[in-house]
Amino acid sequence: MKDIAGDGCDILVPFNERKPLKEIERSIITKYRKDIWAKFIKAIKEFQLINDGDRIAVAISGGKDSMLMAKLFQELKLHGHDNFSLQFIVADPGYHENIKGLMVDNCKYLNIPIKVFDSGIFRIISEVSKDYPCYMCAKIRRGALYNKAQELGCNKLALGHHFNDVIETTLLNILYTGNISTMLPKLKSSNFDGMEIIRPLYFIEEKAIEDFTQYNGIWPLNCACMVAAKKIGSKRNEVKKLIEQLKLTFDSVDKSIFKATSNVNMDCILGWQKSGIKYSFLDFYDEKSNDD
Numbered sequence: 536m537k538d539i540a541g542d543g544c545d546i547l548v549p550f551n552e553r554k555p556l557k558e559i560e561r562s563i564i565t566k567y568r569k570d571i572w573a574k575f576i577k578a579i580k581e582f583q584l585i586n587d588g589d590r591i592a593v594a595i596s597g598g599k600d601s602m603l604m605a606k607l608f609q610e611l612k613l614h615g616h617d618n619f620s621l622q623f624i625v626a627d628p629g630y631h632e633n634i635k636g637l638m639v640d641n642c643k644y645l646n647i648p649i650k651v652f653d654s655g656i657f658r659i660i661s662e663v664s665k666d667y668p669c670y671m672c673a674k675i676r677r678g679a680l681y682n683k684a685q686e687l688g689c690n691k692l693a694l695g696h697h698f699n700d701v702i703e704t705t706l707l708n709i710l711y712t713g714n715i716s717t718m719l720p721k722l723k724s725s726n727f728d729g730m731e732i733i734r735p736l737y738f739i740e741e742k743a744i745e746d747f748t749q750y751n752g753i754w755p756l757n758c759a760c761m762v763a764a765k766k767i768g769s770k771r772n773e774v775k776k777l778i779e780q781l782k783l784t785f786d787s788v789d790k791s792i793f794k795a796t797s798n799v800n801m802d803c804i805l806g807w808q809k810s811g812i813k814y815s816f817l818d819f820y821d822e823k824s825n826d827d
């Protein structure tokens with residue numbers, strides 16, 4: 536248990552002094568209008584992430600992504616269409632006390648009224664597996680978050696995955712799992728009736744979030760555990776580095792990976808699955824002729 540919680544982690548020390556809350560909030564719709572605010576609004580509109588009367592549970596880890604997401608939702612209520620309600624939930628996995636303290640302080644300063652609940656994830660994961668696989672932790676956490684959201688009467692669970700998480704997932708699936716699939720901007724739960732996941736940071740690049748966090752002098756949680764602290768291996772970290780390397784010679788490689796999953800040419804695919812059923816191009820081979 537202590538192993539996976541680690542001894543705390545390196546804090547992401549900002550170069551700038553922490554700005555007053557009002558300035559931080561204002562920077563979202565001024566300095567970061569193009570790279571953050573407009574992309575948040577684009578995802579909400581394009582993917583129809585919010586409907587009238589939605590009760591949204593915003594999942595907060597205390598990291599830079601989910602804290603920004605909380606502020607974006609609050610700004611949307613102020614400057615946009617106020618047709619939804621918000622709850623901010625934190626699943627305490629068994630955080631090291633220093634980490635938890637930092638998270639609580641940050642949320643207080645940023646006026647994010649969090650509800651922290653004990654999820655016991657580190658204890659469970661230490662019992663079932665010695666190599667702490669991230670996917671297992673994420674799965675247990677997802678269940679705990681859905682449960683809490685439902686208990687609070689919410690119908691949506693907002694997660695802070697961003698553009699880079701999306702392309703890393705796409706590449707991970709190709710390189711390690713041998714399938715082509717990505718992280719979707721919204722998803723209906725198969726286990727929690729009537730619940731949906733939404734990912735409003737879908738178009739926002741991680742470097743914009745890092746810049747926002749640094750500029751405003753926010754000290755986010757850098758990691759929750761040893762895996763996130765990069766003290767033990769993670770395929771996601773490897774793929775992140777690979778994309779960074781590829782970008783050195785082809786600057787738009789990230790945008791191309793992102794675009795590829797909304798631009799699949801079904802006439803040039805060997806096989807695919809839909810709703811659990813497998814198809815082959817041969818199933819449709821005699822239907823029509825195609826030029827090469």
Ligand SMILES: Nc1ncnc2c1ncn2[C@@H]1O[C@H](COP(=O)(O)OP(=O)(O)OP(=O)(O)O)[C@@H](O)[C@H]1O
Nearest residue numbers: 594595596598599600601624625626693694695696
């Ligand atoms: N302990 C937690 N409690 C509540 N929500 C969480 C927790 N851990 C993760 N999440 C949610 O899942 C999202 C993705 O989690 P992940 O561990 O990949 O974090 P991340 O990419 O480092 O993001 P962040 O900077 O928000 O921590 C987070 O942005 C957040 O919305």
